């Protein structure tokens with residue numbers, strides 16, 4: 001069959017191959033908007049998502065046949081679309097788990113995407129892959145893991161927890177693994193349960209062990225749980241410690257968990273998505289003693305290293321466990337590296353083709369060294385202690401979770417009110433604080449009581465904004481109780 005020659009072969013459409021001048025122009029336009037945006041990010045409301053439904057409806061459109069100029073696109077994006085949001089990059093963001101988003105990583109992403117090399121296999125870009133390996137090895141050193149420990153960069157903590165469970169399952173259980181049981185505290189992040197079910201376990205096989213008054217897993221409860229499961233014919237294979245919990249920042253007794261894991265031959269995973277980078281500080285090293293004994297650790301650079309969203313990490317003591325659980329070969333792939341110095345990350349992770357996420361971590365650390373990260377984490381610890389002491393001085397405020405790292409929680413406690421009324425009062429208090437739009441705090445329930453929590457982790461949050469939060473809380477209490 002002869003193919004009729006299509007006109008596009010002789011006259012290809014070269015519109016996608018931007019000229020140097022066009023690239024320069026577009027990047028300059030983008031930079032102007034980014035700089036203007038970041039100059040105002042601290043002054044923008046902490047939360048401004050009113051009208052979100054109308055905006056979403058307005059933005060619906062059929063796929064365009066014709067293009068639109070970059071100027072129009074950027075104007076609309078920065079003026080209309082971005083402002084309708086929680087200002088998660090601003091200093092007032094002290095809800096959930098902030099981070100802020102250092103702009104160095106955005107610059108790194110631009111470069112990484114512009115050069116667009118293939119980093120799933122070592123052969124594709126050996127030097128670029130090595131920079132990523134350096135980052136992962138630095139993380140292992142921070143955590144005190146042995147010198148041949150390694151890991152992977154993921155899109156976030158959830159995916160890191162997922163790969164940890166898959167690695168543990170393969171390492172500890174037979175092919176038919178449905179009797180395997182995982183032990184977590186009742187405060188564990190829900191991504192662990194989600195990961196276990198994605199990894200094929202019935203949800204019930206995730207055993208929730210009660211936490212103590214600080215929110216840490218009760219070791220006696222863990223031992224009882226394991227013993228009763230063994231008795232019933234289950235196969236306990238994994239215990240997950242939190243460092244610390246999302247709810248109240250509680251760090252489990254990692255040394256105690258390590259001992260039990262060793263005695264019972266369990267895989268010991270630590271979910272350090274929120275707290276593990278505090279290992280860069282002296283306080284963190286004290287609170288998280290025992291982390292170095294784990295089999296695997298989840299980290300989230302997009303929290304504790306202040307990166308923009310999109311980067312987590314899983315570290316493993318024995319990299320072969322990741323290979324055994326994630327490696328899969330195909331005829332069309334080049335041979336994988338035999339030398340342990342040269343890593344094919346597709347062999348250790350669920351992903352093959354992916355973004356070059358190592359660069360967005362490597363670049364800021366290479367530019368500044370690790371000291372500013374350490375100093376920022378230390379400052380956030382001190383800010384959290386400061387606000388805890390200031391809140392403690394207020395009438396009728398009870399600190400329900402003392403800070404171990406940079407999460408603390410409190411509530412207004414009026415002696416004459418029952419728990420339900422008290423909870424409603426505190427929900428109202430949070431609403432009043434949020435309405436002022438200077439800060440975002442979040443609410444949660446701890447052991448049945450509604451509490452308001454601070455999580456101070458954005459690199460842009462400093463004393464002035466925490467003072468503002470305190471002022472807003474005081475004013476809101478007055479509004480509520482007068």
Ligand SMILES: Cc1ncc(COP(=O)(O)O)c(C=O)c1O
Nearest residue numbers: 097156157158189191246273274
């Ligand atoms: C303790 C903990 N683990 C896991 C996760 C999930 O991480 P990610 O949102 O990056 O997927 C979070 C997120 O807040 C977390 O706080």
